[in-house]
């Protein structure tokens with residue numbers, strides 16, 4: 001797997017990894033959407049890939065695929081919770097899931113490294129930032145930190161001074177356009193248009209594609225819900241089939257799960273919009289439908305099988321709505 005753009009920077013970093021001289025706390029700086037998190041993940045794969053060669057990881061080994069799916073147990077990818085990276089995300093606090101950094105004192109068992117990626121270090125609040133100063137300064141020998149930030153001045157000076165700072169710079173329009181046509185199935189003219197509006201940041205162009213997709217998804221979800229509400233219980237199998245067309249059919253890897261859960265959330269929203277339009281007599285059923293589809297979305301996010309969850313959802317929705 002190669003990383004596109006910033007070739008000199010990337011080859012400097014991979015050569016450092018080859019020669020085992022990469023500083024253990026790296027701070028990638030650059031504007032939002034420029035590719036810092038993507039680069040951080042690229043480096044994590046490169047560090048752990050057993051088949052890496054010439055600056056590229058293989059992209060297909062267990063380690064690479066688990067990192068792509070954000071499922072590698074020794075690679076913590078920490079994104080802000082809302083606008084802030086909070087202390088409980090880093091260190092275990094009661095009432096929250098286990099903190100990602102609690103395992104840092106244990107040697108890795110799958111590979112040579114435990115890797116911590118903070119996708120937005122500028123969102124660390126003071127408490128979280130202070131809590132990592134010591135470990136950033138003197139990480140255990142097997143720990144690699146990769147922090148991303150919009151600019152060096154956006155993180156506390158005490159953080160920046162402990163890290164090896166690497167700028168990630170905007171890409172030429174043409175490079176973004178080719179990336180969109182090659183990796184995101186966008187036709188050339190749209191790719192060029194999106195690339196021009198992205199100010200050198202491929203992530204912005206990719207988000208624009210997602211927004212476009214979301215509009216389509218929302219329309220399909222609205223139509224599905226309207227048909228579901230209009231039809232009777234006897235049509236449940238047709239509904240299941242239509243819902244299967246909204247959610248993609250393929251092996252339930254992390255990307256598919258994310259897509260399916262987006263689809264189910266769109267269904268939940270569509271029920272919500274129906275609720276706003278509705279008169280009083282079926283409010284309870286509609287509220288139940290909103291909740292059921294939202295629960296289904298979360299179940300899929302938390303590793304539920306998309307096919308089974310959506311089929312069960314149709315049955316439950318039908319029972320709630322068409323039972324009267």
Ligand SMILES: [Zn+2]
Pocket residue numbers: 048049050051052057058059060061062063064
């Ligand atoms: Zn690999």
